[in-house]
Amino acid sequence: MKHLRTLNKYFWKYRVRLISGLFFIVLSNYFNVIAPKLTAYIVDKVQTFLPSQNNANVQFTAHKNQTDYLVNSIIGQLEQSDWTFSKVVSACAIIILILAILRGLFMFFMRQTIIVMSRHIEYDLKNDIYKQYQALDASFYKKHAVGDLMNRISEDVSRVRMYFGPAIMQTINILTIIIFCLYNMFQKSAVLTWYVLAPLPVLAVIIYFVNAIISRKSEKIQALLSDVTTNAQQSYSGIRVIKSYVQEHFIKEKFNEQSNQYRQSALSLAKVEALYFPANVLLIGISTLVALLVGALFYHKNLAAAGAGLVMPHPEITPGTIAEFILYLTMLSFPFSAIGWVTSIVQRAVVSQRRINEFLLEKPGIADNDIKPQFDTGSVAVSLKNVDYIYENTGIHALKNVSLEIPAKSRVAILGKTGSGKSTLANVIMRQYEINDGTILFNDKDITNYGLQYHRQLISNVPQEVFLFSDTVRQNIAFGSDRINDDDVIAAAKNAVIHEEILKFQNGYDTVVGERGVTLSGGQKQRISIARAILKEAPVVIFDDCLSAVDAKTEQAIIKNLDEYLTGKTAFIITHRIFSSLNFDEIIVMNEGQIVERGNHETLLALNGEYARMYHQQVTDAR
Numbered sequence: 001m002k003h004l005r006t007l008n009k010y011f012w013k014y015r016v017r018l019i020s021g022l023f024f025i026v027l028s029n030y031f032n033v034i035a036p037k038l039t040a041y042i043v044d045k046v047q048t049f050l051p052s053q054n055n056a057n058v059q060f061t062a063h064k065n066q067t068d069y070l071v072n073s074i075i076g077q078l079e080q081s082d083w084t085f086s087k088v089v090s091a092c093a094i095i096i097l098i099l100a101i102l103r104g105l106f107m108f109f110m111r112q113t114i115i116v117m118s119r120h121i122e123y124d125l126k127n128d129i130y131k132q133y134q135a136l137d138a139s140f141y142k143k144h145a146v147g148d149l150m151n152r153i154s155e156d157v158s159r160v161r162m163y164f165g166p167a168i169m170q171t172i173n174i175l176t177i178i179i180f181c182l183y184n185m186f187q188k189s190a191v192l193t194w195y196v197l198a199p200l201p202v203l204a205v206i207i208y209f210v211n212a213i214i215s216r217k218s219e220k221i222q223a224l225l226s227d228v229t230t231n232a233q234q235s236y237s238g239i240r241v242i243k244s245y246v247q248e249h250f251i252k253e254k255f256n257e258q259s260n261q262y263r264q265s266a267l268s269l270a271k272v273e274a275l276y277f278p279a280n281v282l283l284i285g286i287s288t289l290v291a292l293l294v295g296a297l298f299y300h301k302n303l304a305a306a307g308a309g310l311v312m313p314h315p316e317i318t319p320g321t322i323a324e325f326i327l328y329l330t331m332l333s334f335p336f337s338a339i340g341w342v343t344s345i346v347q348r349a350v351v352s353q354r355r356i357n358e359f360l361l362e363k364p365g366i367a368d369n370d371i372k373p374q375f376d377t378g379s380v381a382v383s384l385k386n387v388d389y390i391y392e393n394t395g396i397h398a399l400k401n402v403s404l405e406i407p408a409k410s411r412v413a414i415l416g417k418t419g420s421g422k423s424t425l426a427n428v429i430m431r432q433y434e435i436n437d438g439t440i441l442f443n444d445k446d447i448t449n450y451g452l453q454y455h456r457q458l459i460s461n462v463p464q465e466v467f468l469f470s471d472t473v474r475q476n477i478a479f480g481s482d483r484i485n486d487d488d489v490i491a492a493a494k495n496a497v498i499h500e501e502i503l504k505f506q507n508g509y510d511t512v513v514g515e516r517g518v519t520l521s522g523g524q525k526q527r528i529s530i531a532r533a534i535l536k537e538a539p540v541v542i543f544d545d546c547l548s549a550v551d552a553k554t555e556q557a558i559i560k561n562l563d564e565y566l567t568g569k570t571a572f573i574i575t576h577r578i579f580s581s582l583n584f585d586e587i588i589v590m591n592e593g594q595i596v597e598r599g600n601h602e603t604l605l606a607l608n609g610e611y612a613r614m615y616h617q618q619v620t621d622a623r
Contacts, residue, residue: 003354004163006361010121017120018168021113025172028106031099033180036327037071038092040320041078045088047319110169118165122157129153129360137365138432142393144359147230152359155225156352163349170342174335181328189316192325195294196287200336206279210272214344217269219351224262226355231255273344284333288326295322366434366452373450375443377458379408380539380570382429387438389428398424399435400593406586408443408539411571415578415614416590422574423464425590426542429572430459442540460533462546464574466525468517473502474509476517477531488535495561496531497554498524522549530558534565541571548576578615587611 011018074095078088133149185193235242235251242251295317302312383406389399398421406412414422427433429440431452440447447455468476477489489509493499501524505511517525526549533541543562547555559582573582587604589597589611597609604611 003350003357006357007121007125007160007164007353010124010164013124014117014120017113017117021110021117021169022172024106024110024113025169026176028103028110029173029176029180031103031106032177032331033184033328034068034071034099035096036324036331037068037184038074038096039327040318040324041075042089042092042320043323044318044320045085110173114169115165118161118168121164122161125157125160125356126153129157129356132360132362135364135368136359136362137434138427139365139392140362142391145226145230145234147233148226149359150233151222151226151229152352152356155229156222156356159222159345159348159352160356162345163353167342167345167349170338174338174342177331177335181332185325185328188321188324189314191314192291192295192298192317192321196291196325196329198290199283199286202283210343213272214269214347217265217272218344218348219354221262221265221269222348222351222355224258224265228255228258228262231258269344273341280336280339281333284329284336287332288329291322291325291329295325366431367448368452369450371450371454373442373445373454373458375445377539379568380442380458381408381444382406382540382570383439383441383444384425384429385439385441387428387440388436389424389433390436398593399428402438402593402595404588404595406570406572408570409568410585411566411573411583413579413582413584413587414572414574414590415576415587415611417576419592420590421593422590423544424593426461426544426572426574429540429542430461431455458538459540459542460536460538461541462526462529462533462543464544464546466517466522466529466546468513468520468525468528470512470515472507472510472512473505473528476513476528477509477535479532481532481535481537489531492531492535493528495534495558495565496527497557497561498527498531523551523554526550527554527558539569541566541569542574543572544574545576578611578618589614 078091081088083091130153133153182193182197185196231254235255242248298314298317299319299322302314302317305312382404384402384404387399387402388397390397400421402421402425404412414425416422424433428435431440431447442455442458469479471479474486474489477492481488486509490499493502493509502509502511511519513519513528517528520528526546530543530546533543547558550558559579563582573579573584584600586598587601588595589604589609591610597604597607597611599607605615
């Protein structure tokens with residue numbers, strides 16, 4: 001239960017609804033337990049009209065000195081009236097009907113407060129989890145599958161909502177019914193009450209053991225459901241690869257295997273619950289049988305004593321009392337049977353909240369604040385001093401003692417083979433990853449001293465892995481920019497040499513590109529991503545191998561446009577190829593996380609090192 005303590009803040013936030021709901025539960029059950037008392041009164045009233053010598057001698061005291069003011073008032077009014085027996089019965093029937101209507105009304109209010117409260121909390125919890133997901137750094141997403149993240153914000157939150165709503169409501173409902181019924185039973189006849197409660201300790205033992213089984217099985221079920229969700233999500237995302245390698249059957253079998261494991265675990269839990277509920281009904285049935293047998297025996301002794309002129313051993317036990325006890329036990333049948341259901345909900349909620357807390361309580365690897373940068377953001381100089389970065393999940397030393405001084409409004413090309421640290425360098429500049437050692441400065445100010453949102457607003461980025469949203473082309477280009485002006489969007493698309501192709505789409509700029517831009521080619525996605533970065537108009541630009549999927553002619557057209565666009569900006573162009581048509585203030589060559597060469601084009605060619613080798617190879621390939 002300790003995992004559910006993190007939810008107490010939501011109870012406090014919606015305390016008015018919660019307290020109101022508890023009040024309505026108490027009122028609903030109060031009007032419910034009055035009916036058995038009136039029923040007992042009617043049953044005993046019938047006895048006085050039966051032609052029996054024994055009955056005539058029995059002095060019924062069961063309905064005198066009721067501790068319930070409302071019941072006392074009703075019975076007192078009926079006793080003082082000169083109504084006939086049929087009118088008294090009719091009056092009681094009407095009163096019981098009114099009580100049932102009142103109970104139903106308060107049950108409606110109960111659900112409108114507590115169940116609605118649970119929906120509000122579900123909304124808040126999902127938003128808190130989503131906010132946490134956004135706050136966590138990129139390294140978190142390298143360690144966790146998207147399907148698992150989705151399962152925790154959907155299935156796990158739904159199970160927790162069942163705790164906030166039905167579980168809380170039924171728990172209070174069960175407690176109040178039990179308290180009211182037991183109080184009235186003890187008040188009427190403590191002896192008979194102890195007899196009918198005798199089988200119930202067995203139920204307590206069953207609940208204890210079933211509770212442990214449900215908890216264990218629920219945890220396994222939720223873990224298996226995450227596996228199923230993750231597998232499905234990966235299959236949907238990679239459907240083209242699956243089809244191209246004709247692996248549909250293999251993927252289907254893998255999914256079937258995981259689904260079958262989930263089904264078997266769910267069925268195992270269902271069997272436990274299926275055995276629990278009949279056991280509850282059996283025990284309540286035994287208690288009802290005891291009430292009938294013991295109550296009849298005590299009543300028979302009363303009749304025998306009255307007939308002999310002796311004091312009745314149990315004057316409070318009458319046929320009405322037996323009927324009243326049976327009605328109470330009928331009322332208790334739901335609470336005792338529902339204990340297992342509520343226990344199951346709570347245990348599942350505990351497991352789900354534990355899974356949610358694993359992410360919700362995780363501290364972001366990158367510290368954030370709301371401080372604005374205290375420097376001119378119109379142009380930005382970038383400095384790296386002795387920067388080191390090691391990937392936590394793999395241990396790869398991606399950057400080793402990297403130091404750079406990039407003046408404002410200068411262009412830098414970063415070259416190197418795959419795995420040399422180029423993209424990692426871009427990511428640490430954007431603070432997607434937090435460096436292990438060293439310092440990164442923007443205009444001589446440490447980037448950790450002001451907020452992430454302000455820092456990233458200074459950067460336009462085209463990542464190596466292009467991502468487009470399942471939205472229109474216009475919205476994808478305008479994403480990250482406050483301007484949704486069509487002229488600006490079109491101008492950015494023209495600079496990215498994608499405008500003409502967009503016009504050929506079925507709905508032009510209003511064409512929905514599908515999830516991750518699945519309806520577009522790789523080159524089209526890259527150019528829409530470039531247009532997005534151009535529209536942002538940030539002082540720092542990072543293009544990470546953003547032209548790898550376009551043809552040579554289109555590449556030259558884009559580079560020509562970029563040459564003008566990059567004027568006045570601090571630009572990092574990360575690439576495997578050398579763009580001879582772009583003038584760079586400095587070219588940096590990286591290898592195994594270190595800077596191995598730096599200088600301008602002529603200087604690096606004269607060194608006859610790695611850059612010269614790459615350049616000559618590119619020239620040779622071009623021929």
